[in-house]
Amino acid sequence: xxxxxxxxxxxxxxxxxxxxxxxxxxxxxxxxxxxxxxxxxxxxxxxxxxxxxxxxxxxxxxxxxxxxxxxxxxxxxxxxxxxxxxxxxxxxxxxxxxxxxxxxxxxxxxxxxxxxxxxxxxxxxxxxxxxxxxxxxxxxxxxxxxxxxxxxxxxxxxxxxxxxxxxxxxxxxxxxxxxxxxxxxxxxxxxxxxxxxxxxxxxxxxxxxxxxxxxxxxxxxxxxxxxxxxxxxxxxxxxxxxxxxxxxxxxxxxxxxxxxxxxxxxxxxxxxxxxxxxxxxxxxxxxxxxxxxxxxxxxxxxxxxxxxxxxxxxxxxxxxxxxxxxxxxxxxxxxxxxxxxxxxxxxxxxxxxxxxxxxxxxxxxxxxxxxxxxxxxxxxxxxxxxxxxxxxxxxxxxxxxxxxxxxxxxxxxxxxxxxxxxxxxxxxxxxxxxxxxxxxxxxxxxxxxxxxxxxxxxxxx
Numbered sequence: 001x002x003x004x005x006x007x008x009x010x011x012x013x014x015x016x017x018x019x020x021x022x023x024x025x026x027x028x029x030x031x032x033x034x035x036x037x038x039x040x041x042x043x044x045x046x047x048x049x050x051x052x053x054x055x056x057x058x059x060x061x062x063x064x065x066x067x068x069x070x071x072x073x074x075x076x077x078x079x080x081x082x083x084x085x086x087x088x089x090x091x092x093x094x095x096x097x098x099x100x101x102x103x104x105x106x107x108x109x110x111x112x113x114x115x116x117x118x119x120x121x122x123x124x125x126x127x128x129x130x131x132x133x134x135x136x137x138x139x140x141x142x143x144x145x146x147x148x149x150x151x152x153x154x155x156x157x158x159x160x161x162x163x164x165x166x167x168x169x170x171x172x173x174x175x176x177x178x179x180x181x182x183x184x185x186x187x188x189x190x191x192x193x194x195x196x197x198x199x200x201x202x203x204x205x206x207x208x209x210x211x212x213x214x215x216x217x218x219x220x221x222x223x224x225x226x227x228x229x230x231x232x233x234x235x236x237x238x239x240x241x242x243x244x245x246x247x248x249x250x251x252x253x254x255x256x257x258x259x260x261x262x263x264x265x266x267x268x269x270x271x272x273x274x275x276x277x278x279x280x281x282x283x284x285x286x287x288x289x290x291x292x293x294x295x296x297x298x299x300x301x302x303x304x305x306x307x308x309x310x311x312x313x314x315x316x317x318x319x320x321x322x323x324x325x326x327x328x329x330x331x332x333x334x335x336x337x338x339x340x341x342x343x344x345x346x347x348x349x350x351x352x353x354x355x356x357x358x359x360x361x362x363x364x365x366x367x368x369x370x371x372x373x374x375x376x377x378x379x380x381x382x383x384x385x386x387x388x389x390x391x392x393x394x395x396x397x398x399x400x401x402x403x404x405x406x407x408x409x410x411x412x413x414x415x416x417x418x419x420x421x422x423x424x425x426x427x428x429x430x431x432x433x434x435x436x437x438x439x440x441x442x443x444x445x446x447x448x449x450x451x452x453x454x455x456x457x458x459x460x461x
Contacts, residue, residue: 085154090144090461093165093230097454099134101447103439120452122437124389127402127426129243130167131236131454139165139191140456141230150204150213159219161198167228169193171248197228197249210258215269219254221247222267222293222306223326225342225361234338234365234375235408236422236456241361244381244388244402245324245344247308251283254291265304267293273310287311302330320349339364348387357387359402375408400430402437418458426450 103119118125119134130140142164148157163171169190200217224246226233252271259265269291272283289310296303309323327343345358359381367373381388383400403426410420427449428437438450 082148085148085157087147087149088145088461089147090142091229091231091458092142093140093456093458094138095131095140095236095454095456096137097131097133097135097452099439100451100453101438101440103134103441119439120450122428122439122450123446124437126244126388127240127404128452129170129238131452132170133166134452141165141167143229145198150202152204152206152211155204155206155211157202159198159200159202159215161196163195163197163228164191165193166190167230168195171195171197171228205255208257209260212255212257215254215256216252218249218251220249222291222304223247223308223324224344225328225330225340225363230456231458231460234363235377235406236420236454237406237424237452239361239363239377239406240379240381240402240404241342241344241359244383245346245357245359246326247324250289250291252288252291256293263296263298265293265295265297267291271310297330300332302328304328322346322348336367337364346387350385353385355385355387357381357383371412373410375406375410377404377406377408379404398430400428400437403427403429416460418460420456420458421453422455423453424451426452 097120099120118132120128121132122128125132131138143161144163145159145161147159148154150157196218198217198219200215200219202216203214205212205214220227224242226235226238226242228248230236250269250271252269254267254269254271256265256267271289271291273287273289287310289308291306291308293304293306295305304327306326306328307323308326309321311321324344324346327341329341330339332338340363342361343359345356347354347356359379361377361379363375363377365373365375379402381402383402385398388400404424406422406424408420408422410418412418426438429448436446436448438447439445440447440450
């Protein structure tokens, strides 16, 4: 249309230029009138052209909008939008560990009981989760995470974490049985064990300036400085507080929010009962646990206090209270040094007498170079009246003290691949008749100390 307009204008100009020669006797008024008519026609043509182009754009946009609605209705655009918002993360970790006690365990007629998957975990299997086997290669974790994050524009989403490997075999009640079948299936293949660590719906409630985030389903605990995900810890093995006193995840509902720009955060939730249980799903009694946290984080320092209180069925169906108070302090004085301190106090009404345990862990990592880091962790835990099932008897006042010292070196081979080497020392001391905890030689011997060493490879994506 713009081409026609240009031709029309050019013809009009030629007509105007030649008019004085063809009609020399015509008055100037007539020429001026003709020129005005031509300009008016040109303006009308250009206006019509612009209107037609605008209508074309409106039609094309309407068709695209309708196409999107149709695609969304039949799933095509919905799938694309789903994939565009989807975040994928995970890692694969494998390790080898050696116990210098060279433990042998009384295990019936097993051909080589030194390969029992609980050799590093002591008599009560309460320490050293996820790396219980002596002189054994293992797949620690094959971790896959999916998430639709939430914000003001997309208030609804979800999070899903699925774990395979030896870590998964240690979750839940998978390790309550004494033989290999109870832990990794009758074939003894821990690699095939799987566990849903998180699976929750999340929604951002528009009630405060930052919103209130709701999680409903299965979510990781707020307790502790260490987590099940190996890539988020300084050390390869988990500490005593993690394995003895702290839950790993919960099934319930949780609300958390940030207090403006103050640095304070808070959380409140209700979950199935079970302070030390993994997930507590299904819930075998009517008792529930309340979860509350108050935290603050600054430029280099952070603090969080979490309290869990609930009821479990004890003593022939009677409900007994139990709880946990957890404090985590973090201090990162420089880009090279990161530290944390974790304190726990737990109690349980065991029907006529109280069981309790308390402990503290301190850890830090120093980045020697961009690729090399050195970490250390020290822990002490006191178990009174058999809170964690150690040698201290119930209602006797006996106490078992556990100490642990761990040193770890990590090196980044590539941006995604890391290798870590670790040495760990554990010891037990009790006021009762037997303060020995760790398997040793000869067959079935129990020692007071244990030293282990191992190496782990982690590829993160």
